[in-house]
């Protein structure tokens with residue numbers, strides 16, 4: 255399945271099982287810096303290297319440790335210097351093989367080496383596919399905060415081999431599914447049905463996963479094409495993320511992004527329902543229970559309020575993305591503290607309802 259991100263120039267996104275072994279059909283460069291991490295490289299780097307070499311590229315593989323710590327200025331410097339030492343020039347390309355961490359890092363390497371060289375992404379996580387790979391945001395973290403240094407640098411092509419999802423840890427799969435579900439709420443109700451089907455699993459049928467991933471990518475691609483630098487519609491992608499960012503920051507990142515967004519989507523659904531918009535809380539709640547077996551900390555909203563107000567994307571003003579109905583998001587900047595308290599009370603009630611049958615723990 256092939257789609258196109260309609261920016262200037264447009265770039266293709268190919269979604270196909272077995273694609274890694276055909277990477278050389280899509281990537282053309284005299285020399286390729288193949289950047290991956292220690293979780294992905296042992297599984298897939300050799301397949302990609304062979305395909306690129308068969309197509310005539312010389313390949314240098316650089317493997318960084320797994321985890322957010324690799325999205326750092328130190329790793330960026332190390333990689334830039336490696337490229338210089340290995341004689342990379344403007345005609346060469348950087349290829350990211352991994353999840354969002356690798357593609358954010360490698361994208362910034364490509365954006366900054368010699369003021370920018372070609373960049374391709376081979377996404378290997380569901381989040382990497384439906385979220386990080388498309389849109390051109392690249393960057394690293396600073397000790398002062400996540401993603402504080404970076405650049406917009408659009409890839410030349412994006413390849414998604416859905417068969418690699420089979421080796422992804424289940425928690426990572428569900429975390430990525432949250433962004434896919436979010437895309438469904440924003441623009442494609444079929445995605446909401448897809449995630450509830452038995453075929454929606456890491457090792458599900460290739461044609462089903464290809465279709466679902468491609469439709470989710472299409473939602474993001476459409477939004478990004480209209481708003482490359484985030485001044486307009488791109489803000490809709492923040493659905494569920496206002497509360498999520500506050501929960502993550504307050505928990506000092508003990509809560510995963512996927513779990514936090516699952517709670518955030520439910521919170522936003524409740525805010526919308528209380529305003530008399532469409533009531534999707536039950537549907538979102540069912541999904542959130544599947545995603546987030548970790549219990550949401552039970553407690554007052556008050557310690558979260560400063561984090562909600564501080565969210566960097568809000569520029570001092572709270573902007574909530576609320577759905578008038580599925581496929582019709584709007585930005586609300588007049589949400590009151592009383593509304594937040596009402597939605598929070600609902601979330602706490604939902605937590606009380608659920609007890610995980612295996613662990614006996616309270617779950618959402």
Ligand SMILES: NC(=O)c1ccc[n+]([C@@H]2O[C@H](COP(=O)([O-])OP(=O)(O)OC[C@H]3O[C@@H](n4cnc5c(N)ncnc54)[C@H](O)[C@@H]3O)[C@@H](O)[C@H]2O)c1
Nearest residue numbers: 293294320353354355378379381382385386391418421422
């Ligand atoms: N640029 C953007 O628009 C954007 C959007 C969303 C998120 N992000 C960024 O993405 C990052 C998170 O990305 P992620 O969730 O993909 O995490 P990740 O890149 O760390 O990947 C998750 C883990 O799974 C392993 N892994 C990856 N693919 C695998 C596979 N097929 N089989 C087995 N193991 C595999 C990795 O080694 C890693 O340990 C964050 O840093 C976030 O800021 C960026």
Ligand SMILES: [Zn+2]
Nearest residue numbers: 433495511515
């Ligand atoms: Zn997110």
